[in-house]
Amino acid sequence: MTKQGAGQAGVGQRWTAPQRWTLAAAVLGSGMAFIDGTVVNVALSALQRDFGADVGSAQWVINGYTLMLAALILTGGALGDLYGRRRVFGLGVLIFAAASGLCGLAPTLGTLIAARVLQGIGGALLIPGSLAMIDAVFGDALRGRAVGLWSAATSVVTVLGPVLGGVLIDLGSWRWVFLINLPLALLVLWCLRGVPETRAAGEGARRPDLPGAVLATAGLGALTYGLIQAGERGLGGSSLLIAGLGVAGLAAFVLWEARAPHPMLPLGLFRSAGFAGTNALTFLLYGALGAALFFLPLNLIGVQGYSGTAAGTALLPMSLLLAGLSGVFGSLADRTGPRPLLTVGPILAGVGLAWLGFLGVGRPYLTGVLPGVLVLGLGMAITVAPLTSAVLGSVSADYAGTASGVNNAVSRAAGLLAVALFTLLMLGSFRGSLSAQLAGTSLPLTARAQMLGQSGRLAQVPVPDGLSDAQAAEGRQAVRLAFADGFRQVCLWCGMLAALGGLVGFLSLRGAGRGRQGGGAGENLHEPRGEEIRAGQAAPGRR
Known part of the structure; x- marks a missing residue:
């Protein structure tokens, strides 16, 4: 039967019970991990406030999770191939659930960070296994439809994740952001009972x-x-x-x-100019995105006065653009090749990031946040699917899975390092601006010194007791203006990094056509690029 005929036969073919259980487990398990990869940004202001933490300590709540994913996700996939995908996926779910419980009950920030590290280890085991189980259980005629349903379902879940997180924070506590994983994990484990065990055969089952x-x-x-x-x-x-x-x-x-x-990282792959270039583009773009989206919720909540729900909803237009247009631009890349889209997309994303830097204080959503979010979302929608195609097309089919996994790890590592690097920039700018802003107020010198001494808390810098109402208002406004100054610097640099990614795409893909390089044939369905960013957040993040 031809490939087209096989696909047509699969349209009316009934799924077996193991296939239905596999898809359910994969969607719920990966959706659970994707939500926690995006929603914690919205909770960061509440975490800072409850623990009285500076931003350097609080960001480890995100970095601990991202670090484990970036470093271990390739190892997690290899463990599944060797010891059984269902078994390793289930172990990842158990670790993730246990860590989520510890996060929700954490009495100190240090405990929360340790639990997030453990949660990242669980995520590194379950995320690669979700699509690997689908790939193994569904035949060629049904696999495309199953992966499409997985992609659509996880996109919807991840789009709604920040909104759900904001609602939970406003109605209850940031702790519910983590505790909600416990019933989800139980449901995933119940679905796993009907999933058959699969392993890689022959050389595919190499040791991690x-x-x-x-x-x-x-x-x-x-x-x-x-x-x-x-x-x-x-x-x-x-x-x-x-x-x-x-x-x-x-x-x-x-x-x-x-x-x-x-x-785990075959260096020979980087001899392909296309592979090296697309990963450099990924590093620049997803680093810029991860850093900007780390600080944006802090700005919306701490400076603009948004509630958690409103902050979580603010990026929804970007998520909808990604979910609705990624397939359109993916099809366009198949016809034109990825180079034009991987030039224009990152540059547009950079313009959107730079726009967000000019929010100031108190600017309306419709003229401040929304235009930047729409341009950023359009840029990412243009980029994500062609980037997937370019990464997979830059190597032979035999290495497509490895290439996609490496690109996934690169995006997470980029977000991890960019958040740390841009926090350094943010803190320096914030301290200088806060000092200048306070100098123009009527606050006593001792009050100014106290506020500058806590500048590591950024928008959460408290106003000292004993001030008049007018002086307290001056102090709070000085903090907001100083954060807005630092945020503008971060967004402008992030915008330039993203635009530089577009230049890299233009230069590195000059010879890239519409087909696969390296003479291989076929498709790889493991870990499609952009499974988190489709919905508008990174580490954070991817990123």
Whole structure:
């Protein structure tokens, strides 16, 4: 039967019970992880307020999760291939659920961060397994439809995630953002009872690169920690030493991958100009997106006065554009090749990010936030699907799964490092601006000094007790204006990084046509690029 005939036969073909259970488990499990990858940004202001934390400490609530995903997601996929996808997926769900319970009950910020690290380990086991189980259980005639349903369902879940998180924060507590995972996890485990076990055959079942995973985790973790410490203490001393150790760890990771018998990151793939270029584009664009979307909810809640629900809803137009137009631009890329779209898309996204930097204080949503969100969403909708095609088309079919996994890890690592680096920029700008703003107020010198001493809390800097109502209002306005100044600097730099990604796409894909490079044929359905960003948030984030 021809490929077209097989596809037509699959339209009227009934699914078996194992196939239905597999799709349900994959959608619910990956949706649970995707929600937690996006919704915590909305909860960050509430976390800061409840724990009295500065932004450097609070961002580890996001970074701990992202770090584990970036470093371990390739290892999680390899473990599933070797020991059984259903088994490793189920283990990931159990770890994720246990960690979610710890997050929801965490008495201290340190406990919450540790639980988020554990949650990231669970996510690294279950996220790659969701589509791997679908790929293994559904035949060629039904696989496309199953993956399409998975993509649509997880997109809807992830689109609504920040809105749901905002509602839970406003009606109850940020703790419910995590505790809601417990009944979801039980439902996933119940569905897993009907999922058959599958493993990779032959050379596909290679042993995981555990030394590579350790080196990647240590290198990324130390570099991120050093950058965050530099924001609090300045670039020097222990901060510089720790960041240097992180760079050394990442260099050791590259050296190991060049010699490892079964590397998690096959360096030979980067000999393809298309693969190297698309991953450089990914790093620049998703780093810019992750950093800007880390600070945007802090701005909306702490500066503009939005509720959690309103902040979660503010990015919904971007999510809808991604969900509605990604397929259109994916089809267009099939006809024209990815180069034009991967030039225009990131540049448009950069314009949207730069626009968001000029929110100021008290600007209406319709003229302040919405235009930037719409331009950013259009840029990302133009980019996401063609980027997937370009990554997969830059290598032979035999390496498509590895290429997609590497690109996924690159996007998460970009968000992780960009948030740390731009926090350094934000804190420096905020402190300088706050000092200047306070100098023009009637606050006593002691009150100004107290506020500057807590500048690490950014928009959550408290106004000292004992001031008059007028002075307290002046102090709060100084904090808002200082944050707006820092946010503008962050967004302008993020916009330039995203636009630079468009230039990289233009230059690196000059010879890229509409077909696959390397002479391979066929498709790979593991880990399509953009499963989180489709819905408008990163680490954070992707990112």
